[in-house]
Amino acid sequence: MNLMFAEDSAFITWLSKVITISRTFIRGAISNLLVCGIVMSKTLVVRKSLDKKTRQHLLEAMHGEAFAFVKYMLFSEAAKKNGHAKLAELFEKTAKVERFEHFAEEAELLGLVSSESKNLSDAIEGESYEVTTMYKEFAEEAKTCGDLAAAERFSEIRKDEMSHLAAYKAALESI
Numbered sequence: 001m002n003l004m005f006a007e008d009s010a011f012i013t014w015l016s017k018v019i020t021i022s023r024t025f026i027r028g029a030i031s032n033l034l035v036c037g038i039v040m041s042k043t044l045v046v047r048k049s050l051d052k053k054t055r056q057h058l059l060e061a062m063h064g065e066a067f068a069f070v071k072y073m074l075f076s077e078a079a080k081k082n083g084h085a086k087l088a089e090l091f092e093k094t095a096k097v098e099r100f101e102h103f104a105e106e107a108e109l110l111g112l113v114s115s116e117s118k119n120l121s122d123a124i125e126g127e128s129y130e131v132t133t134m135y136k137e138f139a140e141e142a143k144t145c146g147d148l149a150a151a152e153r154f155s156e157i158r159k160d161e162m163s164h165l166a167a168y169k170a171a172l173e174s175i
């Protein structure tokens with residue numbers, strides 16, 4: 001009987017050790033799972049770079065917001081001239097939201113504004129496109145269609161873009 005009791009006692013000691021080790025293991029596993037969950041959820045929310053489609057959508061939205069800003073300012077000027085002060089105020093107020101909230105917030109997300117040299121390179125790319133492709137082709141096509149006033153305006157604006165391009169290039173070289 002004494003021998004059996006001794007064996008039972010050893011068994012109970014062994015069992016309690018197994019239970020303690022198992023508890024420690026389970027606690028570790030649970031805490032690892034929690035850490036993984038937090039890391040994964042953060043990865044899903046905060047991306048290092050924007051998806052290509054999102055970048056494209058931001059650019060499209062910003063073009064729309066920029067156009068709306070200028071258009072509403074022109075509408076506001078017209079309303080003012082026509083004596084509709086309240087309407088002029090509404091157009092101007094809305095224009096400012098498009099520019100200083102919507103456009104600015106999207107530009108921030110896109111990372112539009114960068115270092116001086118990168119901003120100048122970006123500007124040079126835009127002006128180059130206007131000079132070598134856009135206004136050149138628009139002027140030619142307007143002339144072909146017989147829209148001579150538009151053709152002349154596109155040609156004149158193209159000349160302005162040439163001077164913008166030259167000024168930006170000079171500024172970049174001087175940095």
Ligand SMILES: [Fe+2]
Pocket residue numbers: 065068097098102
């Ligand atoms: Fe907007």
Ligand SMILES: [Fe+2]
Pocket residue numbers: 127160161164
């Ligand atoms: Fe320009």
